[in-house]
Amino acid sequence: MSRALINVPKKAKRGQVLEIKTLISHTMESGFRHGTNGKDIPRDIITSFSCRYNGEEIFATQLFPAIAANPFITFHTVATESGTLAFRWIGDNGFDVTEEAKIVVE
Amino acid sequence: MRWKVTRRDALKVTGAAVAAAALPAAAQAQVPAARPGQMEAAIRKIVGEAPIRPGKVTLDLPPLVENGNVVPMTVTVDSPMTKDSFVKAIHVVNEKNPQPNVISVQLGARAGKAEIATRIRLATTQKLTAIAEMSDGSCWSDTQEVVVTLAACLEDLP
Numbered sequence: 567m568s569r570a571l572i573n574v575p576k577k578a579k580r581g582q583v584l585e586i587k588t589l590i591s592h593t594m595e596s597g598f599r600h601g602t603n604g605k606d607i608p609r610d611i612i613t614s615f616s617c618r619y620n621g622e623e624i625f626a627t628q629l630f631p632a633i634a635a636n637p638f639i640t641f642h643t644v645a646t647e648s649g650t651l652a653f654r655w656i657g658d659n660g661f662d663v664t665e666e667a668k669i670v671v672e
Numbered sequence: 673m674r675w676k677v678t679r680r681d682a683l684k685v686t687g688a689a690v691a692a693a694a695l696p697a698a699a700q701a702q703v704p705a706a707r708p709g710q711m712e713a714a715i716r717k718i719v720g721e722a723p724i725r726p727g728k729v730t731l732d733l734p735p736l737v738e739n740g741n742v743v744p745m746t747v748t749v750d751s752p753m754t755k756d757s758f759v760k761a762i763h764v765v766n767e768k769n770p771q772p773n774v775i776s777v778q779l780g781a782r783a784g785k786a787e788i789a790t791r792i793r794l795a796t797t798q799k800l801t802a803i804a805e806m807s808d809g810s811c812w813s814d815t816q817e818v819v820v821t822l823a824a825c826l827e828d829l830p
Contacts, residue, residue, distance in 0.1 A: 583784035624783065628775070628777075631793070637791075646782070
């Protein structure tokens with residue numbers, strides 16, 4: 567199954583802007599390539615990614631075939647309170663992976 | 673430690689450059705052709721008829737890309753990111769990939785900093801445009817030209 571890597575600071579000060587880095591293993595098959603038999607290789611990509619901070623969506627993105635394999639996405643958020651950051655990747659062929667990271671805000 | 677350039681290294685680099693230069697002509701026929709004007713059409717589809725002004729957005733891409741399969745890209749928007757004034761969305765579109773969209777991102781005041789980074793694919797030498805939609809409805813953009821030596825979609829298939 568797909569392996570997701572997330573980089574979130576474990577501790578933060580209230581109001582601090584955090585950089586969050588995410589990486590998930592996925593081929594991101596564009597659907598524009600042909601196999602050795604001349605047939606098209608069907609599209610298989612991650613189409614959306616979102617991040618929720620204690621249930622509230624703080625970041626959402628739509629991905630297209632122009633995103634490189636193993637999508638790496640970096641974004642920012644303000645540390646407001648201690649809790650959980652929930653990440654979710656959704657893609658073709660029923661691809662659906664969720665991952666969580668805990669954060670302590672002082 | 674200093675890296676010493678040997679004759680062998682120099683030959684390797686030259687060989688790779690020659691191979692990269694020879695590839696595109698043979699391989700480009702496989703890539704579905706982009707429609708002319710697809711970038712402009714895609715931009716209009718995303719933001720509608722809103723006027724787009726250059727500025728505020730910084731699209732950071734390497735000017736010369738060796739491998740179109742993995743191109744690091746950073747988009748930064750100059751915005752205070754407060755409740756009254758923040759970036760609602762960032763869109764990136766390309767000129768000559770088989771599909772014009774690259775990525776669309778929804779942000780909010782909680783982002784704190786309007787900056788995203790990812791890695792993209794480029795089929796050929798082309799222009800890319802990043803568009804930022806602000807909370808007041810205005811749209812800003814930045815365009816960069818990228819030279820690609822080895823295009824995406826050309827690697828050997830299983």
